[in-house]
Amino acid sequence: MKKKILFIDRDGTLIVEPKDTFQIDSLEKLEFLPKVIQALSQIQNLHEYLFVMVTNQDGLGTESFPENDFWLPQQKMMQVFENEGIAFHKIHIDRSFEHENLPTRKPNIGMLKEYFSAEYDLANSFVIGDRITDVQLAENLGSKAIIYGEKHDSRAVLRTFDWLEIANFLKTCSRKASIHRKTNETDIRISLDLDSNLKGKIQTGIGFFDHLLDQLTKHSGCFLDIWVIGDLHIDEHHSIEDTALALGEAFLLALGDKRGINRYGHFLLPMDETLAQVAIDFSGRPQLVWQAEFKREKVGDFPTEMFYHFFKSFSDTAKCNLNIKIEGENEHHKIEATFKAFAKAIKMAIFREVGNHEIPSTKGIL
Numbered sequence: 001m002k003k004k005i006l007f008i009d010r011d012g013t014l015i016v017e018p019k020d021t022f023q024i025d026s027l028e029k030l031e032f033l034p035k036v037i038q039a040l041s042q043i044q045n046l047h048e049y050l051f052v053m054v055t056n057q058d059g060l061g062t063e064s065f066p067e068n069d070f071w072l073p074q075q076k077m078m079q080v081f082e083n084e085g086i087a088f089h090k091i092h093i094d095r096s097f098e099h100e101n102l103p104t105r106k107p108n109i110g111m112l113k114e115y116f117s118a119e120y121d122l123a124n125s126f127v128i129g130d131r132i133t134d135v136q137l138a139e140n141l142g143s144k145a146i147i148y149g150e151k152h153d154s155r156a157v158l159r160t161f162d163w164l165e166i167a168n169f170l171k172t173c174s175r176k177a178s179i180h181r182k183t184n185e186t187d188i189r190i191s192l193d194l195d196s197n198l199k200g201k202i203q204t205g206i207g208f209f210d211h212l213l214d215q216l217t218k219h220s221g222c223f224l225d226i227w228v229i230g231d232l233h234i235d236e237h238h239s240i241e242d243t244a245l246a247l248g249e250a251f252l253l254a255l256g257d258k259r260g261i262n263r264y265g266h267f268l269l270p271m272d273e274t275l276a277q278v279a280i281d282f283s284g285r286p287q288l289v290w291q292a293e294f295k296r297e298k299v300g301d302f303p304t305e306m307f308y309h310f311f312k313s314f315s316d317t318a319k320c321n322l323n324i325k326i327e328g329e330n331e332h333h334k335i336e337a338t339f340k341a342f343a344k345a346i347k348m349a350i351f352r353e354v355g356n357h358e359i360p361s362t363k364g365i366l
């Protein structure tokens with residue numbers, strides 16, 4: 001999984017910034033901001049973010065700010081963090097003055113080029129700082145901004161004077177995914193938010209499929225926006241298969257490391273004479289067990305053979321175990337009941353208890 005980063009400012013964010021000189025150049029001036037140590041400790045226990053310190057230290061190494069004056073409080077600060085088990089992956093210090101406008105100086109990203117790689121998930125990383133330049137830095141990185149303190153900026157996702165609020169915010173961070181899957185056969189865009197019951201738009205070009213995906217979003221309690229352009233002039237196969245693959249990928253991505261979720265979900269759903277049974281385990285391994293038979297070739301404009309294929313493809317990319325059994329006579333009932341049970345099982349599996357940050361596996365990874 002890609003690494004997420006907290007790019008954390010130093011002065012005015014971790015430690016108090018002197019109002020007159022803006023320089024912490026002696027041990028007497030070293031003062032931690034309230035609750036910052038316990039908050040960082042809590043965030044570190046999530047095992048979700050790397051801590052990277054990014055700070056401008058105007059004229060460091062010049063007469064106006066001699067090296068020793070900086071390093072004494074800096075080393076003391078780092079010692080305190082280390083003693084509390086708080087580890088910084090890296091520390092980036094720019095020594096220039098504002099008027100020089102160097103590419104390394106915040107909000108520029110000259111010091112942070114190494115994070116623009118496939119190893120890091122900048123879109124789900126944050127900059128935490130007390131100035132508008134910190135918000136601009138977040139924008140330049142393609143990350144999100146959290147403001148500690150009084151500055152206002154509508155681009156920030158959180159503004160607070162309380163470090164514990166930052167910790168709580170990060171603990172319950174959004175579980176979203178956007179997928180764009182394009183091949184010669186299909187062009188698919190999916191937005192998924194596991195924690196929003198807003199209604200999205202479903203548009204696959206296959207009427208009965210839209211109806212089923214509507215059931216999925218309604219009964220799972222997830223926001224789903226699905227837009228599909230497929231080669232329907234050939235047949236429905238690619239559109240259904242590729243939508244299922246993209247949908248599974250979206251769930252895998254949105255669930256992240258699956259911290260705090262139930263992991264398992266199951267549902268038994270009757271519809272008139274039909275009984276549909278779905279059990280799911282977001283185990284990290286794909287497997288479909290399918291016990292169902294259809295007599296008709298199609299329900300609406302949806303080929304019945306594609307139901308198996310839909311769930312198989314979903315299981316492959318969501319990396320989940322799916323166990324599905326359908327009993328009944330009416331083909332429409334059978335498949336609609338199955339989609340509703342599938343949705344309800346997902347709802348149970350992805351449910352996350354507030355305050356639970358455990359990975360639901362004794363292996364420690366899913």
Ligand SMILES: [Mg+2]
Binds near residue numbers: 009129
């Ligand atoms: Mg600052």
